Amino acid sequence: MDKIVLQKGDTLIVVDVQNDFLPGGSLAVTQGDEVVPILNRYIAAFAARGLPVYATRDWHPPDHCSFKAQEGPWPPHCVAETNGARFARDLELPAGATIVSKATEPGRDAYSGFEGTRLDQSLREKNIKRVFVGGLATDYCVLNTVRDACKLGYDVFLLSDAIRAVNVNHDDGLKAEAEMVRLGAQPIALASLGT
Template identity: 65%
Template sequence: MIEFEPGQLQEGDALVIVDVQKDFLPGGSLAVSEGDAVVPVLNRYIGEFHQRGLPVYATRDWHPPDHCSFREQGGIWPPHCIAGTEGAEYAPGLRLPATAVTISKATTPEKDAYSGFDDTDLAARLHAVGVKRVFVGGLATDYCVLNTVRDALNEGFGVMLLRDAVRAVDVQPGDGDRAEREMESLGARPVKLGAR
């Protein structure tokens, strides 16, 4: 893993925060173990990007109540992140700037979307402002982070995986580690922010 200094951030960089929502935190309906631990780390990244005028994007699951991923509809997950509910809100303490762009995904009953790029305008927005490299962190490593990173690479972006700002569901033990290895094999670079 590479440590990078905030001074290495440059024009063309963007921060993409994946699904840091209440339902994915401890106590939520689809809790990720230690999911809340990413919040203070991401706040450091947010501060550095915002201070330099670099864009911040935050994806969120924004499901209808009858979403296909829910067990009642034949999916594999308990109901979570239903649009407009408290569980779909961003994590308390996540300090998103007023300029952050929210990207809602999996908004129709019949289609799931793990990636922040799936049926959204995220790629178009990034290209429109000249983004070349995305720094990706959030929840969960083995699902929405993995798929967002895959699609970012397919869209031609350089990807820096924020290893200190992701946590895994680990439905099968080791899923998170396997997802990190896959992302690296596809070309994502694992990094963490150096101490000031």
């Protein structure tokens, strides 16, 4: 495969690498911590070229509709201002990274970084054409962020070495990856990036 050379108009979107999604968190993704060192290398590559980095996060109110107490599917997680909602300690986001908080209202959920946020507007203001997406979890927030990015007309690269799945069903992650490719996302790994 040809090397992908990062260029003006590219951005990195790091999806929901938060403590509650890491081992020991309230909604832990199996081996979710494995994405952190890989994402750090992508972050360094983008930062070295002066390209923008975005980081999405769940930033829920305590009574969020996705929580089981409100008849949602999940245990409480990523409640705003708690340790569980903080980014992974070892995630090396640059000082200039743009933080995108989602699902901030009690009655509205959002798996996609584009849903109910200014992400699309911000990308267009920066003339972004290509988005590189990795993080947690493959079968939920990564899938939905990629789905919306494709729908909105961005060229999408899926960082297949920097995603991990919840896998409520054992093959949900694989199905999500296949769906993202079907929608037009191109799976890549660190070795694909040219210098």
